[in-house]
Amino acid sequence: QVQLQESGPGLVKPSExxxxxxxxxxxxxxxxxxxxxxxxxxxxxxxIGYIYYSGSTNYNPSLKSRVTISVDTSKNQFSLNLNSVTxxxxxxxxxxxxxxxxxxxxxxxxxxxxxxVSS
Amino acid sequence: xxxxxxxxxxxxxxxxxxxxxxxxASQYISTYLNWYxxxxxxAPKFLIYAAxxxxxxxxxxxxxxxxxxxxxxxxxSLEPEDYxxxxxxxxxxAPYTFGQGTKLEIK
Numbered sequence: 524q525v526q527l528q529e530s531g532p533g534l535v536k537p538s539e540x541x542x543x544x545x546x547x548x549x550x551x552x553x554x555x556x557x558x559x560x561x562x563x564x565x566x567x568x569x570x571i572g573y574i575y576y577s578g579s580t581n582y583n584p585s586l587k588s589r590v591t592i593s594v595d596t597s598k599n600q601f602s603l604n605l606n607s608v609t610x611x612x613x614x615x616x617x618x619x620x621x622x623x624x625x626x627x628x629x630x631x632x633x634x635x636x637x638x639x640v641s642s
Numbered sequence: 643x644x645x646x647x648x649x650x651x652x653x654x655x656x657x658x659x660x661x662x663x664x665x666x667a668s669q670y671i672s673t674y675l676n677w678y679x680x681x682x683x684x685a686p687k688f689l690i691y692a693a694x695x696x697x698x699x700x701x702x703x704x705x706x707x708x709x710x711x712x713x714x715x716x717x718x719s720l721e722p723e724d725y726x727x728x729x730x731x732x733x734x735x736a737p738y739t740f741g742q743g744t745k746l747e748i749k
Binding site: 567568569570581583584585617622626627628629630631632633634635 | 643674676678684685686687688691692697729731733736737738739740741742743
């Protein structure tokens with residue numbers, strides 16, 4: 524059973540960079556797309572972007588100028604960097620695996636980690 | 643971006659009731675429509691893909707239908723564990739977008 528676990532600081536100062544890592548266990552990171560999704564408190568879900576194990580990426584245009592997703596296949600993990608954060612970036616951040624059947628659903632999810640942007 | 647609109651935003655129902663949630667896309671998405679269930683403090687759980695195909699292990703009381711722009715999620719007979727928030731998600735084109743959610747509450 525594939526398991527994902529997010530890690531990183533729970534508090535980030537405004538204008539700084541939010542950095543999170545997702546560790547994948549129970550399966551190889553290879554041959555799948557890996558994604559980040561966020562959910563502001565009490566609100567809906569926003570897709571941030573995904574990375575293929577080979578390194579190719581696709582970002583949400585609303586965040587594209589501030590987002591970088593990278594992958595480390597040797598460690599079976601992938602990461603999110605979001606720069607120039609504001610209070611609007613406060614959210615629970617989830618990592619997830621995109622299915623590889625072509626239907627593009629988020630099949631496995633991490634438990635999520637709350638990141639608060641505040642000075 | 644493709645906008646996804648769910649209705650209703652919230653719904654009260656009793657155990658045993660039949661419940662239907664609607665999801666509408668702002669443009670054609672064929673059957674690239676997925677459904678998730680989220681309970682408080684938990685990550686969403688994937689339920690249905692391709693509008694009507696149940697993920698393995700999802701109870702058969704859940705069903706999905708629709709194509710094009712209009713979709714429904716139906717729970718044929720509510721169980722206590724079904725009280726949650728449900729989200730639809732289009733996977734026709736990136737950026738992938740979600741509906742705002744439908745909160746299903748106990749009546």
